[in-house]
Amino acid sequence: MIKHKEALGFSASSYLVYLRRFDEHCQSRFPDEQELTKELVMSWARKRDSETINSLNRRLAAIREFARYLVSIGEPAYVYPQKMSPPQTRYIPHIFTDYELSMFFKGADSFDESPDDVLHQYIVPVIFRITYCCGLRPSEGRLIKTNDIDFDTGRVYIRESKRHKDRTIMFSDDILHLCNAYNTILNRTIGSSEYFFPDMHGQPREHKWLICQFKKCWEVSGISEFDNPQARIYDFRHTFATRWFQGCIDRNDDLYSLLPYLSAYMGHSNFSNTAYYIHLLPDRLKASPSIDWYTFSNLIPEVES
Numbered sequence: 001m002i003k004h005k006e007a008l009g010f011s012a013s014s015y016l017v018y019l020r021r022f023d024e025h026c027q028s029r030f031p032d033e034q035e036l037t038k039e040l041v042m043s044w045a046r047k048r049d050s051e052t053i054n055s056l057n058r059r060l061a062a063i064r065e066f067a068r069y070l071v072s073i074g075e076p077a078y079v080y081p082q083k084m085s086p087p088q089t090r091y092i093p094h095i096f097t098d099y100e101l102s103m104f105f106k107g108a109d110s111f112d113e114s115p116d117d118v119l120h121q122y123i124v125p126v127i128f129r130i131t132y133c134c135g136l137r138p139s140e141g142r143l144i145k146t147n148d149i150d151f152d153t154g155r156v157y158i159r160e161s162k163r164h165k166d167r168t169i170m171f172s173d174d175i176l177h178l179c180n181a182y183n184t185i186l187n188r189t190i191g192s193s194e195y196f197f198p199d200m201h202g203q204p205r206e207h208k209w210l211i212c213q214f215k216k217c218w219e220v221s222g223i224s225e226f227d228n229p230q231a232r233i234y235d236f237r238h239t240f241a242t243r244w245f246q247g248c249i250d251r252n253d254d255l256y257s258l259l260p261y262l263s264a265y266m267g268h269s270n271f272s273n274t275a276y277y278i279h280l281l282p283d284r285l286k287a288s289p290s291i292d293w294y295t296f297s298n299l300i301p302e303v304e305s
Contacts, residue, residue: 001069018062036067036077045080053086060085093238094231100223101239105129107220108213116200118189123197123205124213126182131233133175135240135266138233143204144196151180158267167267241266241274 002012002019022044026033030040044063047056060080070077096104108128111121131141140158148157154171171179179196186193195204214233218224244262248255263274 001066004069005065015062015065018059019066021059022063022066035075036063036070038078041067041078041080045084047086054088054091057085057088093235094226095242096231096235096239100226100231101132103221103223104217107217110220111216119186119198119200122182122185122189124217126178127197127205127210128214128217128236129178130171130175132236132240133172134169135237135244137237137267138210139207140267142197142207142210146183146186146193146196149179149183149196151176151183165267165269167264169265237266 002015005015006012025044026040029043033040041063045056045060047053064080064082067077067079071079105125105128108125111124114120127141130136130144131138134141134156136158143159144156145159148159149171150156154173154176156169156171157166158169159166183196186196186198190198190200190202193202195202197205199205199209210233218231241262245255247253248258259274266274268274
């Protein structure tokens with residue numbers, strides 16, 4: 001099933017973690033079962049006390065796809081109905097203020113040398129600036145390969161992104177200068193590296209490492225509490241897009257002609273994904289007479305929850 005999904009362009013990581021947990025569930029509760037029965041699936045579908053609705057739905061989606069695959073190859077399996085899944089709760093991102101961004105990056109710049117991780121203090125300021133300034137998904141910045149960066153022009157190839165939709169972006173001059181300085185340190189410290197942000201074994205930094213550094217930057221900055229919702233790394237991407245919209249409105253730019261460029265830059269498969277960020281704009285900007293939001297909404301349909 002995993003090989004089948006990969007052949008269709010999906011990432012194995014979207015399923016593996018849930019299927020491994022499902023294996024453990026089966027081994028514990030149904031060690032002799034040979035089929036994907038309704039009883040087995042329904043026992044897996046029970047919501048856990050500490051689990052969010054969205055986490056539950058991701059678990060259910062992985063097993064639903066597994067059941068569909070079994071049915072497609074002639075094996076009996078119970079397919080958990082989509083309509084039985086609880087409604088998704090839409091995440092409301094935290095849009096960072098100028099002060100918050102300033103304090104965060106001051107925190108990122110303040111790490112000391114670590115004898116166990118000689119690149120740590122250099123990676124943290126760069127990886128978060130790239131993530132924010134380029135509107136990247138956290139995994140995209142973390143998995144950048146050194147050879148995918150043109151250190152002369154600033155052209156960067158983003159591979160293996162969401163739904164395997166590769167794309168090319170451009171670094172601004174200041175980000176390119178920062179990356180060149182970091183690359184010099186990288187070569188001087190460990191030599192050539194496949195990944196631009198490697199760990200001490202040459203592998204890309206793990207997602208949990210990135211989350212840990214994100215939290216440490218806020219701790220160092222002195223900002224520990226946010227107005228609801230709590231900040232996440234992904235909110236850099238939301239802030240990037242929201243500020244782009246604000247800049248267009250402030251300059252009285254033509255949003256209709258510029259939006260396709262933002263959509264391509266952010267790696268969205270359709271305009272409706274980019275249009276989601278309109279809902280994050282402050283009310284004063286939504287009320288701006290310079291934008292015909294009704295026409296804009298017809299041009300790009302509402303994102304379904």
